[in-house]
Amino acid sequence: MSADYLIKKRSNTLKVLLGLGFLSLAAAFITEYDPVTGLISGLDALRWVATNFYPNEQSLTRLPSIINRLRETVLMSIAATTVAAFSATFFALLGAQTTKVNDALRLMSRSVASFLRNIPAVAWAMILLFTFGQSSLTGFLALFFSTFGFLTRVFMETFDETTASSIEALTATGASYMQIIFQAVLPASLPQMISWMLYMVETNIRDATLLGILTGTGIGFSFALFYKSMNYHAASLVVIVIVVTILVIEYISNHIRRVIL
């Protein structure tokens, strides 16, 4: 019996791994992905990157225009985050268990958030392209919708986790709904909310790059332009600029988090 238990456990693990292996093989077959080619070309690509994908002197002349495009992307990401955070706060208050007004509104706001969140930003961009064309607003709105859905969910969780007990205490003193929200819920949740906003800025900059490629705006457009004209030195400069930006923002965010949390 002792033998049975350990052997059974091991054979269960083995079964799961085999199942996963089989699924992966099926996936490789469906997508015509050959792992060996994948590995070889992956290494080839890295070698190619090391020998060709670096900025040269000439590409540096593009830097001002790249920075300009980057500014557009960063601002768009921040604006989408800010506006989404304001709307999400409202929806999250309606949707959180501890701060809900009534169950109907709660269900409604949760559904809206879930709906918006689960439509990928690419799909949003493809929809918005019809009416907003290649303006900055396409990217902004696509980022806004998905950020809004995401922040509503995490804000709801934050409200539920940080304030359950203090609401009870304040309700007992006879405070009104608005008083409770502004005196207890928001102040207690604010550090966490800011932390999530910082996180979204970072994510949005990366997503905005992709949207930029699709909608022809911002830093993504710069990259696509150089990439398609095979100006890889300039394209590599774009990558470096993005990496530096993200790392700097990550650093600042972590610093702010350390102080406020």
Next chain:
Amino acid sequence: MQREQSLAPLWQPKVRPRLGQHRALNKPLDKGTLFMRLTMATFLALTVLAFASFDYQGINIYNAFLGTIDNFRVLMLSPQLTHFSLVEAAEGMLITLSLALLTTVIGAILALFFGLLAAQNLSSPLVSSLIKGGVAFIRAVPTILWVLIFAIAAGLGSVAAVTGMAFHSVGYLVKAYSEAFEEVDSGVIEALRATGASWWQIVCQAVLPTAQSYLLSWTFVRFEINFVGALAMGAAAGAGGLGFDLFLASAHYFDLREVGFITYLVLAVALVLETITTQIKVRLRVQT
């Protein structure tokens, strides 16, 4: 696109604000409050600046909004396939899911290995910080750029898409895994060292069983992200699958109803994936 959605409740809140803290109100201006206000002010100022500097391309915003609402109604109320058959759409979905699965599996295997080497309690400080620095760099580059960079050498297609996305997945999962490993009680590791166990034995017998449910949870979160990613790579890098269909329907055929149908399909799968991930997390919380 790496919308790192549902990693939410696990990823960042390490320090939680204490219950019912009225920091912003009762206390004099401490450093935390000051930083919060500065951050909020910066957010607001940059947002205003953003709206002022947007490239509106002379579109009529009011009309565009009305148009969007109109489009949205068509999109949502009368979804319909015209250029693709249902079988083709299902096939596209299957390809997208397969891309996501392959990427996640390859990423997870590599990340397991590098995650162990990156965990401070299992590795040397030098190796750990080298790997952590490396993956921070990999993470900072948007997935689409990795895919396009790999596509230069490998050509557009599943190879470039999987390799590029796996690259980003490794960056993401190494961070998540190594943090899960670092949470393993150092006493347990010490106890096994004291029995004469070797590094691999400690890893397989103590570290992995302890971190197992976290690893599983993170991997599922990453699968969710990779699904959205695979969709985006189809649209932006021609990696095939439903993403490419979406791109064609929108930017090529200008067919709102078809975009609507594909959106519904994506929404349905995304909701299923989200439910699975949430369930895993709920179970994880019950267990620990």
Next chain:
Amino acid sequence: MSLLTVKGVSKHYNERIVALSDVSFAIEPGEFVVIIGSSGAGKSTLLRCINRIVEVTSGVVTFDGLDVGSLDKRELRKMRTKVGMIFQHYNLVNRLCVLENVLHGRLGYKSTWAGALGIYSEEEKAQALRVLRLVGLEEQVYQRCDQLSGGQKQRVGIARALLQDPKLLLCDEPISSLDPNASKVIMDYLKKINTELGITCLVNLHQVHVALAYAERIIGVKRGRVVYDGLTEHLTAETIHDIYGSEAGDLLLGSGGNHVG
């Protein structure tokens, strides 16, 4: 020949923190020795220097004729199999069952991969069940460790150490996280292991009265130095005061007091 000799051992964590300075003693086979001292006196570091979980700064530890400091990786693993260790916080893998945790005691004897994959022989499993019966856990063999009480967890810890077939058992504060009843049970098991199985025990204890009740010989440690080494009955109240400083009054309350003087 002594089973264990510690000669001139010092441990400096950095210039300022000195955990041990010039510690020397010898342990004969079959002894039951208790090390007492206040928290932070260096007791834990001392035990960990013996099986080289902590490297000494200077000095020599000899176990069973081997110079512990000069062993290479493989020899060290082999030496560690002969030294069982028991911890204050039990240090079990909570997500595994009792049997699996006990079998960890065999890891040092196995090839890396057999151990890593958890492949144990029938003989080893039978031995594990025998040891579990010895510590009264035959009912809990397949229970997950996080479902056990503190006393039960410590008995799993003892079983794990016993499965190593050790010559020496190092016990680091084995009862500090336990209630008085469970403490007595654990100390009785340790004593029984010492007298019936003839395994030498070196036990760190914070509680003087327990030390006085169980030890044949006591080593007193204060600020990293040995200040007393002798038979239990020779230990005076004065020395205890010296070892513990002002804490001593509290520690001597209760049964311990009778043994002194």
